[in-house]
Amino acid sequence: MQQFPCPWCGLRAENEFRYVGDAGVPRPARAASDAEWAHYLYFRTNSKGAARELWIHSTGCGRWFELDRDTATHDVAATRPMVP
C-alpha cells in the first residue's frame, strides 16, 4: 500500500485517499468549442512516469491537493495544496 503526504495531515496510508484525476485541467468557459469541451471531459495523457495528480484525503481532512507521483515506480516527488 502506498503512503501519501497530505499537505495538512502528513504521511497517511493510500486507502485514506481518493484519486480524482489529472491536475491542471482548467474548466473551459461556455464559449468553448465541442472539441475543447470534449478534451476537458475525456482526454488524458495516461502517462507512464511522472504525473501531476489530484487526490482527496477523503477519510481524513477531506481536502483536495496536488500530488506529483511517478506512475511506474510509485515514487512521490511533491505534494501541495490545491489553490482555487
Add this chain to the structure above:
Amino acid sequence: MTGPRRLPEGGEIDRRQPLEFSFDGISYRGFAGDTLASALLANGVRIVGRSFKYHRPRGILSAGPEEPNAILDLRHGPRHDPNARATMELLADGMALRSVHARGTAARDRLAFLDRFARFIPAAFYYKTFMWPHWRLYEDRIRAMAGLGQLDPASSAHSAAHHHHDTDLCVIGAGPAGLAAALAGVRQGRRVLLVDEGTALGGSLLARAAEIDGRAGRDWAADCQRQLSDGGARVLTQATAIGLYDHLSAVVVEKGVAASANGERIHLIRAKQMVIATGAIERPMLFANNDLPGVMLAGAALTYLRRYAVRAGAEAVIATNNDSAYELAVALRAAGSAVRIIDARPERELPAWQRDRIRVSGATLHAGVTVAAALGRNVVEGVRLSDGTQFPADLVAQTGGWTPSLHLYCHAKGRPLWNAEEGAFLPGTDLPGIAVIGAASGAWALDRALQQATLSVGGNAGDASKASAPDERWTARPLAASQAQSGKARIWVDLQNDVTSKDIALAARENFVSVEHLKRYTTLGMATDQGKTSNINGLAVLSAETGRDIGAIGVTTFRPPYVPVSMASVSGLERGELQVPIRRLAAENVHRQEGAQFRDYGGTLRPAWYGADRTVVAQECLAARNEVVVMDASSLGKIEVIGPAAAALLDFVYYTPMSGLKPGRLRYGLSLTETGLVADDGVVLRLAPENFVVSCSSSHVAAMVAQFEAWRQDHFDLDSVFVHDATPHWATMAISGPKAKAVMASLGLGIDLDDGKLPHMAAAAGRFAGRPARVARVSFTGERSYEISVPAGLAADLWGQARAAGAKPLGIEALNILRAEKGYIYVGQDTDGETMPQDLGMTGPRDKRQEAYVGDRSLFTPAAQATGRKQLVGLAASGRDPLPAGANAIAISAGRKHSLGYVTSSYVSPVLGGPIALALIEDGLSRMGETLSFEHLGQVSEGRIVPTCFLDPEGARLHV
C-alpha cells in the same frame, strides 16, 4: 515410537503427546510438533496424492512452502482447508486428511489409467483438441478431472481481524542471517518485527550442523530469540510474508492462530526498512521418473531426520552436484541406512574432506556419474545411473543446487540477474530501504551471511557473530539435457502441473520461446506452488533446447501471494454488515412494533410496508389519498450549505438556480454531472440569506456532499462557504394527506399553520418537546404535506404523536406508487446514463442561464441537441395488467426489431384502479397519444404514451 520410519529418539517432537489422525480413511499416530508431512512419512505413507494431469502417484518432495505434491484436504473441528500444504501444517489431534486429486484414495486412484495415455496428451492438448464445436461443452468434465481440493459450501470458518504493525525494521526470515539482522536492529534500539514461516526460529540451523560464536547453531538461535524478546522485538512464527508492496509495506499470513476460526490471521506491516532473509530453495535434479514417491529433496530428508526423527529411507541414494547433500549422507548412515552418494562432479573436483567423511561414515561415493532414472512402478525401488549400473533404493534424495528466494525482492520491482558462476538468479538492483541478505542474496557461507546481516541494518562489522562452518560449495549450474539427448525418458520439471521436459521441448518447437509464452503454453510454474522448485529447471531445459543462455531467457514476473492464502483470511472482519454497514433509522424499533417489513433501500433499512404481506400497500396508498399518513423520511439528505458564498455555490452545483430563493422558501431542482447527466434531484430550503439546507435523495447524500466539496474547493474561497452533512442529526417525519393539517395542529409545534403564512414550498421554525423543530411544506405524494424535522433522538416521540393524532403509517412501497401517480421521478430509476434535463422536459435553465454551472456546456453538444434522445413519458397500459418494468418498446425497421426505449417504473394504482407506468422513449415527448408494443421475456403488450402525471395535474390536492 509411532510409525515404522520413526527413530526411537531425537527430533523436536514431544513424544509424551501422541496425536491421532487419519489419512484417506486409515488411522495413524503422530506426535505434537509433527507436521502433517513428517507424521505421514513416519507412518510409512509414501503415496500422498495423484498428479494433476496424468494421475501419477506422488509423494512428499520437500519440507517447506515449495511443496508441489503433498496438498491435502484437511478437516479439523469447524475448520476445512481443501488445499492444506502438508509440509507447512502442524498436526493436531483428530485431524482427518484426504488426498485431493484422486478418485478413491491416493494409493488406489481409479483415474490412474490416464498415465498410459500420457504420450497422447502433451502440453496444450486440451486447448488444441477440445475446440470443436466449443470448449464450453467439455470444460466441466475436464475441470472435474483436474484441479485441486474442493470447497465445502457448508464450511465457512471465518478469519480473525487483521493486525497492523508500524515498525522501524521488519526482517523476513529467521535463519542465521535474519536472526543476526534482527539482533543488530534491537541493539541499535530500533523497533523490530521478525517473521518466519517455520514453527521455530533458526532456519537451516534447525537441521544442519553449524557453530556460531562457539555454540551449536541451534543454541545460538535460541539465544538470539531470548535476546530479541528481551530487547522488545516482536516475533511471529508460522507467519509467511506473501507479498512486498509499495512504500515498504508487507503482508504476512500467520497460521496456527487460536483466536481465528480458520486458523489464520493477516498482518499488514509498514516498516522504515525491510530485510529479506528468505534463504534459498533446493532444486530437484532432472532424471527419468523423477516424480516417483520416494524421490525427495536432500535438504528435506535431512530436516525430517534431524527435526522429526523420521528416516525417509533405509536404502538411500543421494543424487547431487554440490556439497550440500554430504551432511545428509553422513547423517543417514549414522541412522543406520545404507547410503550411496552419486555426485555429478568428477572425482578431482570433490573436496578431500568430503570424500574422507563419506569413507569414514561407511557410505559409498560414485563421482562423475548422474542418476539417469528412478526405477519403480508406484514408488521408487531403485535407480539407474548414467553409466548403466543399477542399485536398489527406497529413497532418492536429490539436490541440483539452490535457488535464492527472490519472490519478495521481485514484488518490490527488484530485477534479478542470472549469475552463471553461481547457477542462480541474484538481486541485480538495489532497492531503497530494502536489503536482501544471506542465501537469498547468494551469500552461501554462514560467516559471510552473518557479516552481511549486521552491516545491512547499519551495525558494526566487528559486532557480527562469527561462524565456523566447513567451506562448502552449494551452488551448481542446473543440469539439463535437450530432448534429443534424453530421448523417450519422461523427466518431470513441474510436479504440481505435470509439465515434463518433453512439454517444454514441444513449446520450443512451436516457437513459444519467450519465457512468458512458455509458462502459459505449458503451465510451467503456474500451479499453487508458483514453480518454486521448477522455474530454474524449466529455464535450463529451454536453454538446452534453444541454445540460449538462461540469463538471456530471463524469468517470469513474480506476483504475490508467495503462498496460497484463503479468501476468508483476506476478508478478515470485512464481511456482511461489517464490510457494508447498513444505515438504520433512529425510530427503527417503533416501526418494528408497528409491524413494518424492512428492506434495504439504497443502503438504508426502511419500512417497506406495515403488515404481514404487501396487500396492505394499496390500503396505505388509499389512506394517503383519502385521510392522512405519516412516513419516516429521515434518510433524505440534509446537507447544510452556509456562508456568504453559499448561494453562489448552490447556483454552480444546481441546474436549477437557487440564489433567487427567498428565506423561508423551498425549491425543487436538479443537479447534473459535468457531462450534463442528471445526477440527483432534491429540494433546497433557504433558512436565511447565507444558510441553506439541501434535501437530496437518500442514497445520493455522500455523492452530493462530495460534489459540493469538489466545486467548493475548486472554485471558491474556502472561508466563504462551508458544507456540512447533518443528515443523521435530524429525524424527519412526513405528514401527508387531506387531513394532514389537523394532525399538524395537534402536535403543538408552535407554528402558524395558516396557508397564507405557511404555503406550499415554505418552511417555518417551531419547537417539539422543548427542542428545535423545522417544518417544511413539501410533497412527494401530491397531497398536502408537511415534513417535520426534529433532533434524531426525538424520532420515536414524533412518530408516536403523529400516530396518536390519527396519521396512518406509510411504507416506501406505497410511496413509490403515490409518487409515480404524480410523475415524480427517482433519479437512477427513471433516468439512466444518458438522461439530460431536457429529456425530462426541464429545459428552462438550459435555455435561460448564462452564468456557469456544472454540466452547462455538455447540454449543447451535438449529441445533446440531436433528435432521437430518450425522453421520460407516462404510459397507459391497454389491458388490466401493468407493463413489466424493463420491457422494451419495439419498433421494426428494415425487417429488424429494435428498441425505442424501456419501462422504468410500473405499478397498479389503487386510487386510479389501473396500471400506470413511466418510460424512457426515443423522442417520447413528441409521441403523445401514440401506442407502442412492449416486449419483455417474449411477452408482448401495448401501452399508450401519455403525460407523466396521472393524477391531479393542476396540483389542487396540495392545497386541500
